[in-house]
Amino acid sequence: MIRWKRLYQGVLATGTPATPAYTAPANTYAAIHAATCFNPGAAAVTVDVWIAPAGGAATDGTKVATKSIPNGTSAPLTDLVNMKLEPGMLLFAAGDGVTLTIAGAENVPE
Incomplete structure (x- = not known):
């Protein structure tokens, strides 16, 4: 069964994150269809965005996107579109004060 949903929306912190922004639930496959950032800062x-295997971490080997977001603007993160996450995979993100919104779908095989 496919469920369309917002996979993540939140304000990002600085530095390499230790806590994932999204974890694909057990027995669930996720697909990213859109990702947008808004930078309200000056x-x-x-x-930066990382996708890691279950139990993994945000490292150089798991980084999938990096983009500079100008102040006062929003911008798509097109590198994330069509990325797939298998059960347990982790998505990490960082960006000082930027709001990140990721929309997509979760598929739970029947």
Whole structure:
């Protein structure tokens, strides 16, 4: 059964994150269909995104996107579109004060 949903929406912190923004639930496959950042700050901010295997971490080997978001603007993170997460996979994100919204679908095989 496919469920369309917002996989994540939140304000990002600075540095390499230790806590995932999204974890694909057990027996659930996720697909990212859209990802957008909004930077309300006074300066450009770099947003980094990592997708790691279950039990993994945000490292150079799991980074999938990096993008500079100009101050006062929103921008799509097109590198994330069509990324797939298998059960237990983790999505991490960082970007000082930037709001990240990720929409997609979760599929629970029957």
